[in-house]
Amino acid sequence: MSDLTHFLEQLSTRINISDIIKGDVKLTRKNTNQYIGLCPFHKEKSGSFNVTDGKNLYHCFGCGASGNMFGYLEKKRGLTFIEALHYLADQVGMKVPERDTYTKTPEQKKAADRSYEILENTCIWMQENLQKSIGENARLYLEKRNISLAMQKQFRIGYVPEGYHNLIDLFKSKYTIEELLKVGLVSQGDGHKKPIDRFRGRLMFPIFDRQNKVIAFGGRALGDVSPKYINSSDTPTFSKSHILYGHNFASKELSNEFGFIVVEGYLDVISLHQHGFKTAVAPLGTALTDFHCKLLWRHRVPPLLCFDGDAAGYKAAVRSAKKSLIYASPDHRLNFVFLPKDEDPDSLVQKDRQHFSEMLTKFKPLSDVIWNSLIEDIPIKTPEDQAALRKEVSLLVSQIQNEDTKLSYKEYFQNKLFTYFRSLGQVSFKKNNYKKHDSDSKMMPLMVKKNKDDVFQKILLATLVYHPHLINQVTDEMLHINFNDELSDLSDWLLGYEGDKTKYALLDAAYHEGLKKRILMVISDDVLQKAPFLKQKDAENVLLGWKEVYNQLEYLLKLDEEVRQAGQLLKNDMTEQNWTRIKELQTIKLRSRENNE
Structure with a gap:
C-alpha cells in the first residue's frame, strides 16, 4: 500500500463529508448518517441534495450531481485533487505525505532530499550568524522594528555577512557548486565568471512550503543598497508565483470568522502575526498570481487584501483586482482594505492595534475597487x-x-x-429622451416621463405584472418601499406569488384573488405611456428601467424627508440659515420633478 493510499484511508475515518458541505448548505438530518438540503449546484425549492456520512458521498436527485469529498471541493470551490487533499488534511490536523513519495522516482526523490538538506543547513547557518557579533546590526534592526524574539524564532530569521564566498567556502567540502546553483544560493554570470554567493550582507527570511520545509530565501539589505529586497530565483523546489510567505503558519489559523489577510512584505506578515493577526500572508515580490488567488480561495471566508497606504500600494491593489476579476463568482470573492496615507500594516498595527482591527472591517468589495479605478483612470x-x-x-x-x-x-x-x-450633467431625463430602438438602450436605464410618487409606485408594480420573472430579482428593493394603501395589497401579493412566471398566468391568478381592480389601476394606459420600457421584450433593459424608477422614487422620498426635517427645524428656530436651507431643498425637489415631466 502506498503512503498516499494509506493516508486517504486514515483521512476518511477522521472527517465527515457533512462537515465540509455544512459550510455551504444548510443540512437537515434524516437519520444517523444522512442529511438533506437544497442543492448548491442548481436552483430548487425543495431539498433533493442528499449527503451520506460513512460513505462520504453526496448525490442530488434533482440535477444528478454526485461524488465524494474531493469531487465536491473540486466542483464547488474549484480545487484540484492535491489542493483538496491539503484542505481536508488541515481541517483535522493531519500532515499530507510528501509528494515526492508518490510522484517521483527513487533517483528524483534522492536529489530532492539533497536540495532540502542544503537549504535547511543554510537556514541553520543564517540563524546562527544572527546571534553572533557579525549579526549585531541585523539584531538592532529587528529591535528597531519591534520584532520579538519569539517571532524571530518562529519565522527562523537569520543573517548573511558581507562577502562573495562565505556560503561557498562553508559548504565546499560537502556540496558541489552545481548543487548550490540548483537551489538558488549561488549566482554565476554569463561565460566563465566565478560563482558567488547570491545573498550578501542581508537580513534573511526563510521561505517555507506547507510541510514547513525551507524551500527558498528572501533577503533585505540593511544599508543603502539597491535592490532593497531580493529573493531566491525559481528552482525545482521553489516557484514564487505559487508560494505565499507565511502560508504554512496562516493556513492553520483559519476559521469561519477569519480568512487570509494579504499584505506586501515579510515584515508586515511577521508583525501582524506578532499582534494576533495570524492569517497574514504575502506574495514574494510579485503581483498576486492566478495560483495565489486559488490558494486564497481554498478557504470559504473571502481574503482581505491590505497593501500599503501609498501610490504603489494602491496600484498593487488595483492590479490584483483586475487580474482576479476573471475568476469572480459567489465562491471566489476578494475584499480590499485601504490604509491611511503613508501607513503600512506593520506601522499601523504597532501604533494602534485596535485601529488596524477596525480598518479590516471597513473593506471594499472587488466591484467597488475596479469601478473607482476606472473613473480615476x-x-x-x-x-x-x-x-x-x-x-x-x-x-x-x-x-x-x-x-x-x-x-x-x-x-x-x-x-x-x-x-x-x-x-456630471451628461445624461438628460427630459421628455422624449427615451427611444425605443436607441442602440445605447441596453447600457442606459430608461426614465419615466412623469413622476408623482403614486405613479412611480404603479410603474414598479406594472413592470412586475408584465414581467413576473423579475419579481425574485427585485424583492429586496420592493420590501423597502412603503406602498400607499390602495397598492400595498397588490405589492404583498406579487412578492408572495409562486405561480407560473408569465404575464397571463399571473393575471389569471390575480383576478381569482380579487385583485382585478388593482391590476387595472397599475396597467392603465396612462401608466404605460409614462414608462415606455415596460413593453420591451429585452428583460435586461426592462430591469434597468425598473431600477431607475426605483432609484428616482427613493431619491424623491429622501428629499421629502429632508424637507420635513428642515421645516421642523425652522419651526423651532426661525433663523435665516434654516429658512435658506428649506428653500434650497424645495428648489432641488421641484427641479428633480420637472426634469422628468
Whole structure:
C-alpha cells in the first residue's frame, strides 16, 4: 500500500463529508448518517441534495450531481485533487505525505532530499550568524522594528555577512557548486565568471512550503543598497508565483470568522502575526498570481487584501483586482482594505492595534475597487470619454468566466455608469429622451416621463405584472418601499406569488384573488405611456428601467424627508440659515420633478 493510499484511508475515518458541505448548505438530518438540503449546484425549492456520512458521498436527485469529498471541493470551490487533499488534511490536523513519495522516482526523490538538506543547513547557518557579533546590526534592526524574539524564532530569521564566498567556502567540502546553483544560493554570470554567493550582507527570511520545509530565501539589505529586497530565483523546489510567505503558519489559523489577510512584505506578515493577526500572508515580490488567488480561495471566508497606504500600494491593489476579476463568482470573492496615507500594516498595527482591527472591517468589495479605478483612470469630459469608459467596462466584464457573476457585474456597472454620467450633467431625463430602438438602450436605464410618487409606485408594480420573472430579482428593493394603501395589497401579493412566471398566468391568478381592480389601476394606459420600457421584450433593459424608477422614487422620498426635517427645524428656530436651507431643498425637489415631466 502506498503512503498516499494509506493516508486517504486514515483521512476518511477522521472527517465527515457533512462537515465540509455544512459550510455551504444548510443540512437537515434524516437519520444517523444522512442529511438533506437544497442543492448548491442548481436552483430548487425543495431539498433533493442528499449527503451520506460513512460513505462520504453526496448525490442530488434533482440535477444528478454526485461524488465524494474531493469531487465536491473540486466542483464547488474549484480545487484540484492535491489542493483538496491539503484542505481536508488541515481541517483535522493531519500532515499530507510528501509528494515526492508518490510522484517521483527513487533517483528524483534522492536529489530532492539533497536540495532540502542544503537549504535547511543554510537556514541553520543564517540563524546562527544572527546571534553572533557579525549579526549585531541585523539584531538592532529587528529591535528597531519591534520584532520579538519569539517571532524571530518562529519565522527562523537569520543573517548573511558581507562577502562573495562565505556560503561557498562553508559548504565546499560537502556540496558541489552545481548543487548550490540548483537551489538558488549561488549566482554565476554569463561565460566563465566565478560563482558567488547570491545573498550578501542581508537580513534573511526563510521561505517555507506547507510541510514547513525551507524551500527558498528572501533577503533585505540593511544599508543603502539597491535592490532593497531580493529573493531566491525559481528552482525545482521553489516557484514564487505559487508560494505565499507565511502560508504554512496562516493556513492553520483559519476559521469561519477569519480568512487570509494579504499584505506586501515579510515584515508586515511577521508583525501582524506578532499582534494576533495570524492569517497574514504575502506574495514574494510579485503581483498576486492566478495560483495565489486559488490558494486564497481554498478557504470559504473571502481574503482581505491590505497593501500599503501609498501610490504603489494602491496600484498593487488595483492590479490584483483586475487580474482576479476573471475568476469572480459567489465562491471566489476578494475584499480590499485601504490604509491611511503613508501607513503600512506593520506601522499601523504597532501604533494602534485596535485601529488596524477596525480598518479590516471597513473593506471594499472587488466591484467597488475596479469601478473607482476606472473613473480615476478615464476623465470624462467628452462623449468620446464616455465611450472609452464604456468600452473599458465592457472588456473587463467580458473576461468573467462565471455567467451569473458576469450578468451581475454587467448590471452593476450599467447602474454605476448611468448614475455617474448623470452626476456630471451628461445624461438628460427630459421628455422624449427615451427611444425605443436607441442602440445605447441596453447600457442606459430608461426614465419615466412623469413622476408623482403614486405613479412611480404603479410603474414598479406594472413592470412586475408584465414581467413576473423579475419579481425574485427585485424583492429586496420592493420590501423597502412603503406602498400607499390602495397598492400595498397588490405589492404583498406579487412578492408572495409562486405561480407560473408569465404575464397571463399571473393575471389569471390575480383576478381569482380579487385583485382585478388593482391590476387595472397599475396597467392603465396612462401608466404605460409614462414608462415606455415596460413593453420591451429585452428583460435586461426592462430591469434597468425598473431600477431607475426605483432609484428616482427613493431619491424623491429622501428629499421629502429632508424637507420635513428642515421645516421642523425652522419651526423651532426661525433663523435665516434654516429658512435658506428649506428653500434650497424645495428648489432641488421641484427641479428633480420637472426634469422628468
